[in-house]
Amino acid sequence: MLIADDQAAVREGLALLLETMSGVTVVGQAADGLEAAALAAELAPDVVLMDLNMPRADGIEATSRVLAQNPEIRVVVLTTYEDDTSIVGALRAGALGYLTKAATRADIERAVKAAAAGQAILDPAVQRQLLAAATATPAAPATSPAPAPESEAATPAADDLSPREADVLRLIAAGHSNREIAKKLFVGEATVKSHINRIFTKTGCRDRAQAVQYAFTHGYADPNA
Structure with missing residues (x-):
């Protein structure tokens, strides 16, 4: 340390x-x-x-x-x-x-x-703080037209995550370990690892820290998880 x-x-x-x-x-x-x-x-x-x-x-x-x-x-x-x-x-x-x-x-x-x-x-x-930043919609200037949907901060990405992969990503964002995720989803840790590897591939994340950031900036984070 x-x-x-x-x-x-x-x-x-x-x-x-x-x-x-x-x-x-x-x-x-x-x-x-x-x-x-x-x-x-x-x-x-x-x-x-x-x-x-x-x-x-x-x-x-x-x-x-x-x-x-x-x-x-x-x-x-x-x-x-x-x-x-x-x-x-x-x-x-x-x-x-x-x-x-x-x-x-x-x-x-x-x-x-x-x-x-x-x-x-x-x-x-x-x-x-990350959740607030991800879900905040900036106010448009008075002289400008309303922002296009793609400009919104928390619009989910077209990452093709399956429903179970999305569940895993939400739990990662909530700070849960692989073991905790496995218990919550009633699956084995090896299955959780497979889901995480697919999440990384689909989202382009290198590690869990990037996955956490991705979850908060793409609408997957659940503050109550």
């Missing part, structure tokens, strides 16, 4: 907190984005807990650098920011989880361990 945050007190506090969690070992701490990328390349941690607002390189750039060097590393963002630009920027950079600093110890432990297992975890506030 690598921690990246420009505030020493926050880094050290997180290190102490994480070391109390079973199966979690902190191997390094970085004070800025460039140091985070350098230490990730050197130490190859399973997970990087990444702040966004850091000097030299912010968390979004650092996430891109880390994953360009080693795509097997999982990045979980832990930040005070929950605006659209920060959330989407982090997910597009490849972050697998996104938490705000209002997260509890249990939230952080769940996100870190889920990320290590390749599962996406989003803070509920972040999910609501």
Whole structure:
């Protein structure tokens, strides 16, 4: 586990907190984005807990650098920011989880361990923000005609997902693991994996983080899942 945050007190506090969690070992701490990328390349941690607002390189750039060097590393963002630009920027950079600093110890432990297992975890506030952004219809200027249907933010894509694949995508967006999805849909984990592979192929998503973003921006996300 690598921690990246420009505030020493926050880094050290997180290190102490994480070391109390079973199966979690902190191997390094970085004070800025460039140091985070350098230490990730050197130490190859399973997970990087990444702040966004850091000097030299912010968390979004650092996430891109880390994953360009080693795509097997999982990045979980832990930040005070929950605006659209920060959330989407982090997910597009490849972050697998996104938490705000209002997260509890249990939230952080769940996100870190889920990320290590390749599962996406989003803070509920972040999910609501993405859903609001995806479903918002921009007001047309007074002198302009009404926008064409294809301009609406949450219009479902012509991705040819089957009803069961759509169900799986909704559950991925809600942060459920493969095992949890299998239990909810009364199928085996191997079947869930097959559905996820087909979802990735049909939507062009590379991983679960991109699938979460896709779900929110194409009308599949269900905040009550």
